[in-house]
Amino acid sequence: xxxxxxxxxxxxxxxxxxxxxxxxxxxxxxxxxxxxxxxxxxxxxxxxxxxxxxx
Numbered sequence: 857x858x859x860x861x862x863x864x865x866x867x868x869x870x871x872x873x874x875x876x877x878x879x880x881x882x883x884x885x886x887x888x889x890x891x892x893x894x895x896x897x898x899x900x901x902x903x904x905x906x907x908x909x910x911x
Contacts, residue, residue: 863890863898865911871898872910 863871867888874884881899885892902909 863888863894868898868902868910871895872908875899875908 867890870888871884874887879887881895882892885895888895899908
């Protein structure tokens with residue numbers, strides 16, 4: 857059984873910082889503790905002209 861949970865604000869900030877450090881989405885997924893497809897969708901959905909928006 858699987859269930860959906862949203863990323864927390866802390867997880868989103870971690871994604872932001874790790875992207876700034878140049879980490880791959882695979883590494884970010886391992887650190888944050890989610891599937892790498894979750895990171896991919898999150899980054900794609902929340903990236904604009906100024907980069908990833910974590911808030």
